[in-house]
Amino acid sequence: MQETTHEMNSTTKKQKIKAILIANPTSGSYTMHEHQIKQIISTLHQHGWQADLKLTQAGGDARRIASEAVEQKIDVVIAIGGDGTIHEIIQSLAGSETALGVLPSGTVNVWAREVGISLDLNKASNVLLNGQTRRIDLGKIDDRYFLLMVGIGVDGEVTHAVEKKPVKRLGVIGYLLVAAWWGARYPAFRAAIALNNQVIKVHALQVIIGNTQLYGGAMKYTWEAKCDDGVLDICVIRRQNILRRLPVLLDFLLRRPQRKQWVRYETSDTLKITTTEPVAIQVDGEPIGHTSTSEEQPTCISVVPQALKVIVPQILPKDLFSQPPL
Numbered sequence: 001m002q003e004t005t006h007e008m009n010s011t012t013k014k015q016k017i018k019a020i021l022i023a024n025p026t027s028g029s030y031t032m033h034e035h036q037i038k039q040i041i042s043t044l045h046q047h048g049w050q051a052d053l054k055l056t057q058a059g060g061d062a063r064r065i066a067s068e069a070v071e072q073k074i075d076v077v078i079a080i081g082g083d084g085t086i087h088e089i090i091q092s093l094a095g096s097e098t099a100l101g102v103l104p105s106g107t108v109n110v111w112a113r114e115v116g117i118s119l120d121l122n123k124a125s126n127v128l129l130n131g132q133t134r135r136i137d138l139g140k141i142d143d144r145y146f147l148l149m150v151g152i153g154v155d156g157e158v159t160h161a162v163e164k165k166p167v168k169r170l171g172v173i174g175y176l177l178v179a180a181w182w183g184a185r186y187p188a189f190r191a192a193i194a195l196n197n198q199v200i201k202v203h204a205l206q207v208i209i210g211n212t213q214l215y216g217g218a219m220k221y222t223w224e225a226k227c228d229d230g231v232l233d234i235c236v237i238r239r240q241n242i243l244r245r246l247p248v249l250l251d252f253l254l255r256r257p258q259r260k261q262w263v264r265y266e267t268s269d270t271l272k273i274t275t276t277e278p279v280a281i282q283v284d285g286e287p288i289g290h291t292s293t294s295e296e297q298p299t300c301i302s303v304v305p306q307a308l309k310v311i312v313p314q315i316l317p318k319d320l321f322s323q324p325p326l
């Protein structure tokens with residue numbers, strides 16, 4: 001990790017990098033990686049890191065442990081899990097000097113895929129040791145931070161439908177089954193979105209508000225998003241009849257240029273959304289309730305510039321960052 005090593009050299013060479021590894025033993029591929037994780041921790045020790053492993057017992061633990069790490073001025077919190085575990089951890093890391101590292105062990109691992117952290121944990125641990133530290137923006141919906149995106153509409157319903165249901169145990173296949181069911185029958189919704197001093201009225205299947213580009217590990221709805229540019233990208237997928245929905249989805253899956261015709265694309269640092277009926281919301285893949293139908297108290301989404309330190313590979317996707325390294 002370049003920046004911390006540099007800081008270490010400029011103060012005292014004896015100072016160790018302090019890291020807490022927070023592992024979610026229920027995340028998609030954790031069991032498969034358990035042995036490897038022990039080896040990685042001893043490698044970190046050999047490189048002079050003080051690294052302690054903490055396992056979560058239940059949802060919410062990762063956030064609490066990360067909060068303690070920030071209080072103790074730990075240099076790095078390493079998430080061993082998927083995007084849900086990362087989502088919990090960033091709630092505590094936001095605005096702090098503690099950096100987020102990742103050993104991807106989830107089901108989809110969108111953040112790791114997005115920045116090019118290998119799903120091979122030995123390679124991912126090399127990013128911890130030899131990567132670079134950047135500051136990136138976080139999004140915020142009401143009081144909750146997000147790293148990747150907010151989804152309102154079909155994907156919100158899918159996430160709510162899968163949560164705590166047996167189909168979740170099927171992993172990606174479970175999501176695809178529920179997504180196919182909801183994708184075909186979902187009615188569009190009407191929303192008023194206030195941004196950039198205007199109100200746009202939409203009749204949509206889906207609104208994605210992205211801090212980053214990659215969606216579900218495969219598609220890009222917010223394909224122009226940069227994670228450090230101080231704005232969020234908004235992709236409104238307009239209402240389509242049942243027959244059109246599959247071709248639209250294929251345009252996104254195959255990243256065809258014509259996908260642009262199905263959407264309205266905006267950027268803004270703040271937006272306020274009101275829908276005529278409550279619409280399901282997902283944040284970084286987690287279901288969090290429904291949109292507001294009250295114009296007086298709309299659902300508020302904003303960007304918090306430079307809120308999170310992250311450890312990422314030396315070589316990054318060329319269009320995801322706009323600022324130079326720290």
Ligand SMILES: Nc1ncnc2c1ncn2[C@@H]1O[C@H](COP(=O)(O)OP(=O)(O)OP(=O)(O)O)[C@@H](O)[C@H]1O
Binds near residue numbers: 024029058
């Ligand atoms: N010990 C635990 N027991 C039960 N749930 C937990 C525990 N620790 C964390 N969680 C919750 O598990 C959920 C899923 O975790 P996570 O996202 O890391 O794995 P995943 O769903 O397999 O991966 P991805 O999000 O990349 O697809 C999160 O909502 C998190 O809060």
